[in-house]
Structures are given as structure tokens and as C-alpha cells.
Amino acid sequence: MDPLMRFRTGVLLLANSTISSPYDGNQFATTDEVIQRLSDLEYRLSLKILQEHGKCAIEWDGICFFALFYHHGQMNQEAARLSCKKRGAELANIYAEDQYNAITKYLRPYIAARNDEGIEIGVRTGMTYEPKSQIVYLADGSEAPFVQWRTDYPSASSDGTTVVLAVGPESITDRNGMYNWRSSGGDTALCQVNI
Template sequence: MQSVEYKDQSDQVYMNEYVKPAKRTPDKKAEDFAGKYGKIAMVIFCVLLVAAVGGLAAIFALHFESQGTWNRETMQLRNELEDAHAETQRLRTDIDRIEGKMNLDTLQLRNDIEEIGRTANTGYMDLDAKYQQLQEKNSNDTLQLRSDIDEIRRTANIGMCEVRYGDYCFFVGAKGPNTMNMNAARWFCERNDATLGNIYSSEHFNMLTNFYRPYVGTLLNGATLLGLKTGMLFDTKTRFVHLSEGSRAPFIRWETGQPTTGSQNSFIVVHINADESKDSDGYVNFPEEATNFGALCQRPV
């Protein structure tokens, strides 16, 4: 038993007795149990500790291995990027070189095209000038040829001016006995730069009949009556005869029994008989579709 001295708040000393408890005697069975399972716990703890340390080591090993792999892959990728960059630079250099050459080629091509254009334009101008010269020459040659033809026609003795009266030449176009209609007569005269003729006076009428009468039998293969279409028209209402230009005919000589009736009989044909004694020369009126031996044409001298 021990005495314990302590003070209160007023610093007064008090004495108190402390009784030390008696020492306990340990239980043997409990000690054995604690010792047995304590060792087991220690073993388990050690095992867990070793496992934890191993796991950490494995994690660190895996980490460092992954880090190494990542570093290697990163390095490989960096090398590939550098190679790609170098290839890109090389391609860019090639492209610049090609573009430069293309620019030079384009400039040369443009110059060549301009030169070709200048040459072609010069050639075209030369050709155009030559064409104009040829065209002018052909035009002059055509005019000369036409003039020569007209002169030949004017001076020819075959049917171009068989009878001349006043300012006109008269000639006959023959196709055959009773085979020439009005359209064929017009065409024949126009082809020879003439028109269907008129008869302007009794003198003119006698000149024509006297000139062609000897040829009637020859022209008609023995026939005795020559019928020539003219440009004169007969008005079936007024019964007047008009020249081809529309004026009244200054001379009229109807064949016996003429003119005939009928609104279509408006076209004048001159009959010339091979036998002068029959006195059957004169005008006859026919429709347009009627056919005769030939046509009396006239053109200016």
C-alpha cells in the first residue's frame, strides 16, 4: 500500500492511499491458443506481405516493360515520321522542279502558238489576197467571155439575124412540125438573149414572109404551111391585137376566117404559105397549149 500525496485547488495537501492490485496468474490454455494462432497470423501476414511485394514488383516490371515498349514504338514512329517528312521534302522539291519545267514548257508552247498564229495569219492573208486576185481575174475573164459570146452571137450568120428591121434582128427557132408549145418558144428565144417577136408594119410582114417562104418546104419536110409563134396577144373581149410590151399593134393581117372565137385563143401565130399565090399568109389566134412549127424571135441589134 502506497500513500499518494496530492494538492487541491487551494494547494492543501491531502494523503490518499493506493492499493496495488495482486499479480494475476496467466491461464496456460489461453497462452497456448494465443501463441498458436499468433504464429498462424504472422505466417499469413508474411505470405500476404510477400504476395503484395511480388505483385508490386510485377506491376513495376510490367510498367517498365510497357514503358520500354512504348519508348521503342515512339522511337520507331518518330523515325517513320522523320522518313515521311524527308520524303515529303523530296516530293516537294520534285514538284517545284516539275512546275518550273512546266512553266518553261508552257511559256515556250505559248510562244510557239503565237508564232504559228502569226505565220498562219500571214499565210491566210496571202491566200486571201491570192483568192481575191483569182476572183477578180475570173470575174474579168467571165466578163470577157460573156462579151465574146455576145459578140459571136451578134456576128453569127446562122439564125441570129436572119431579118433586120429597124433596131431589131429577127430569127426563127425551129423544133419540128407542130411540136413547139408556148413555153418552149419562150425558152428558145430567151436562151439566145431574145424575146418572142412582134410585127411592126406591112413592110416588116412582107420582109419576113419573103425571107422564110423559100424554106417552108425544106424546114417542114415537104409541108406547105409554116406557123411561127409571136409575142403578140389577142384580146378576145375587145378584139384588139397588142404587142408583147402591151401597146396596140400598129399592123394586123388576119388569115381568112380569123380570128376565131374562144376566151383561150389569145396567142398570135403567123402563118406563111409555101405557095404565095394562095394568098393565105396572116395571123391566126390559138390557145397557149397549141403546138406549132417554131418561134419568131427578136433582139436588139
């Protein structure tokens, strides 16, 4: 069993108990405090594993970014969020043009392997789009400082509230950029974790 799995097993065993001092029987930490401490430790351990095993594909401004790939069409927004969370991360945001360029450069070699047509891959982000106000928001609810829309987007569709990053060949510029889409479908999730 890998270290992270052993740790998670220990978290589950401790989750329903209280920790008491072996000397006087007085409780010195509530279950919630223990869970929070263990959660913090799991976060640090997950980050260490990411850094040591090279899974931090891109480091930008103190944030580690990496992609998770699934079979075409099987990565809806909730599955993407949970997949990142399972790895101690959250769905990523696009903050700036240089970060956007680094991420698309990192993802571009996977196009042919992930898509039979070799045209593009749709990458789930933590960003959302509000069709009425036409504003893009980061996962924390603040307004996105950078948006690179794909040709013919944003769509006026009221169910197109998640922001997906389309990564296609450099030569086909209208297949690259962000687009608003419904929460179903997709094959890739972009995750981020602070380092």
C-alpha cells in the first residue's frame, strides 16, 4: 500500500474517535481538530508526492498544475472536481496569458493520443461563466483576470456555465481557447495545488 493510501486509511480510523491523553484521560483534541490536522498533513504529503514523482507538470506563480486524462466524454464537471480533490488539488483557473500559453504547450502533445481525429481536447477548469452578465469567474468566485475565448464564443446558451479550455494544434487557431459549455462531457481535467 502506498504512503498516501496508508495515511488515508489512518484518517478514516481516527475520524470517529476522540484523542485523549494517555496520562490523565483528559481530551486534548476534538475529532474535528484531529481531522483538520490530518487533512493538512494529507495535503502536504500529496504535494510532496507530486513534486517528488514529477507529476507537477507546470509550476506557475507558486501553483502546481497537472492534467488528468479520461476516456472521451467521461469527464463531467463534478467528476473532474472530485478527481482533482482525490489528489489533494482543485480544478484549475487560468490567471494570465503566460500561464495559458504554458498549459496549452504542455497539453498539445496529448491531442493525438486523446482524440481519434487529432483535432482538440476539452480540458475542464474550475472557472464558470455567467451568461446574463457575460462575466467569467474563477473557482473562488472572483472575476477572472484573463480570458482567451475560442472563435465564436462565448455562447449565449443558458446551460453553458462551465469554462472549458480547448487545446488543438497550433496551426488551427479557431480550435484553441476557452469556451463555455454545459457540465457534462469532456475528457481531461486541469488541476492545481498551491506549493
